[in-house]
Amino acid sequence: MSPISTSVFELFKIGPGPSSSHTIGPMLAAHDFLEDARSLPPDLLARVASLEVRLYGSLAATGRGHGTVRAVLAGLLGHRPETCPPDILDAMSRFDSGAVSLDGRQIVISEDTVVFDYLTVPDHHPNTIRLRLKDDSGAVLHEREAYSVGGGFIEWQGQAPPERPEVPHHYSNMTELLEIIAKTGLSLPEVLMANEMALTGLSRQDIAGKLEHVMRVMEDAVERGLEEEGPLPGPLGLHRKAKALFERYRQDPQMQDRPILALCACAFAASEENAAGHTIVTAPTAGGSGVLPAVLYVTKNLRPTAGVFRKDLREALLAAAVVGMLAKHNASVSGAEVGCQGEVGVASAMAAAFLGQVYGNPAHVIENAAETALEHHLGLTCDPVQGYVQIPCIERNAMGAVKAFAAYQIAAAEVPGHHMVGLDQAIKAMAETGRDMCAKYKETAQGGLAASVRC
Ligand code: SF4
Structure with a gap:
């Protein structure tokens, strides 16, 4: 490979x-x-x-x-x-x-x-x-x-991908990446940063600036979505819910489930902006573009933790990115190829890795968090009602964000060495499940909810 x-x-x-x-x-x-x-x-x-x-x-x-x-x-x-x-x-x-x-x-x-x-x-x-x-x-x-x-x-068709510059760290799966980390003593973001500098020719500072821009666009999507109301474009007549969810969050500071509500409100917000055709960041795709922004926004703005700085957020974005790259390289992030496990499933795994990194965990916890999130999206079909990225997509992003949070908590509590499933194995299972999945469940709007829901 x-x-x-x-x-x-x-x-x-x-x-x-x-x-x-x-x-x-x-x-x-x-x-x-x-x-x-x-x-x-x-x-x-x-x-x-x-x-x-x-x-x-x-x-x-x-x-x-x-x-x-x-x-x-x-x-x-x-x-x-x-x-x-x-x-x-x-x-x-x-x-x-x-x-x-x-x-x-x-x-x-x-x-x-x-x-x-x-x-x-x-x-x-x-x-x-x-x-x-x-x-x-x-x-x-x-x-x-x-x-x-x-x-x-x-x-x-017929066009070979452009030649890529040589990178200092060669890996094609998580096992190889963990070996590099163990051998060099570098952190996961440091490995990514070194490769990114070689690939783009940009300085460390320029890459940091671009990561800040990506974060800003993600946050903008959340903030715009939290302000908007009314029906989304298209024939479904689906009404936005992010603002109402956020109101509930704001009204009851004593509520025990506030973090869950905050994640849902922010994931709805970015996903509704996506459904409206407005600017988003693919993470790894547009269909799954509500998950990581929600986790980022809540971590940075709604549940800020002492000791988490902008640099940590940028490094966490790199940890999320590597999970998306591994999934794309060894399986797919396309709903048309592997169903929604490749979109919201991978988005959730990326967000879990983000949390693992932002709270300063070692690489094996980051891997476990990503694996746990992906494992529990395996088999997820793509069945958008009437072909609109609204039902089930918007709620699914909220569920992906909540699962990312749960996956991180499970991974952080795990005794090192006790985790039994690796991220590479989960990605392999996703690829094989996607291959076996009937075409009507792969972004054709012919099966699943797309067939049973008539709006
Ligand atoms: S159901 Fe399909 S269109 Fe909707 S987010 Fe998932 S993969 Fe994308």
């Missing part, structure tokens, strides 16, 4: 919700396709009369509810996920038609540019997107195929 060479900031992507694979990935694919097309031979570009973006598999099945059309159109119009306005998808819902410039020619785009191909079964990846330039007879002049493989990552 090749060593992990993913940057922390490829895992923590900033962009519009509600789905990293169905919104952020397609936006990026559309943007990059058109950018590359601009360097095609001028005689070919002179014949381009239209653009077509065809969606297959899970993208076709749930793309409407996941905002894929608006994301693709925004990408064609030149927006990138990390720099687009926070309410870009709101703006795109008012978009009727427009034009993109290609070698001086104006090519008209509208909702009809994006075609949902429900019948063709993609043979390479369940989230397949094919982008085409056509002439005025409809003949294809240029075509590329992309795969939105989860967490906002895109792979292009």
Whole structure:
């Protein structure tokens, strides 16, 4: 198995919700396709009369509810996920038609540019997107195929991933990472930091600044969500609940269950912002983007603990990131590939690792916390009602945050050496369970709650 060479900031992507694979990935694919097309031979570009973006598999099945059309159109119009306005998808819902410039020619785009191909079964990846330039007879002049493989990552057909710089610490699973930590005496965040500096060429200080920015965007999503009320976009008519939950939290300072209520309110807040298509951080995906921000927000702002400083929070973010990277490297973080165990399950494991690190525990406790959280999400299907990232997704994020807290408490109380299941084993089980899971439970909105709930 090749060593992990993913940057922390490829895992923590900033962009519009509600789905990293169905919104952020397609936006990026559309943007990059058109950018590359601009360097095609001028005689070919002179014949381009239209653009077509065809969606297959899970993208076709749930793309409407996941905002894929608006994301693709925004990408064609030149927006990138990390720099687009926070309410870009709101703006795109008012978009009727427009034009993109290609070698001086104006090519008209509208909702009809994006075609949902429900019948063709993609043979390479369940989230397949094919982008085409056509002439005025409809003949294809240029075509590329992309795969939105989860967490906002895109792979292009026939294109090898770019060469990565050599990293000082080679590991492809948690066992190898623990061996490095034992051999070098470095902490888990120090190993991550050294690799991150090699991968990005950034200084320690620059990486710290970028981690602060990621945390700020996560906190912003929570704070915006705690203020909002009313129904979320889409046909379900689902009302936001974060503000009401937070009111209950504020009204009763004596309540015994306050930490649980705080976690739920914050997870609802960030997840509702995601469902609204507003800016979030993938952790590891947009669908699971309420879990880690909730744990961060509660730890930092609502239950601040003496001795936890900003540096500890940044290091905890690195510990969370490594869990997401291990899951992506050895299984998947895509609901279309392994169901919700790869999204909210991995998010919960990341949040448990965050808690393990922020409270200064050794690496084996961090591993145990992540493993315990993931273990109790194994088998979790992806069944969004009507294809909207709302039911069960929003509540599921709250449950993921609460489970992360419980997993950390269990791991912290464990006698060293008594823990019997490793994170690598849980990730392997997730991959195998995902492989065996029937397609209707993998982000197609055809099974589970999506089939039994009629709104
Ligand atoms: S059920 Fe889970 S994996 Fe599926 S869309 Fe919702 S959050 Fe994502």
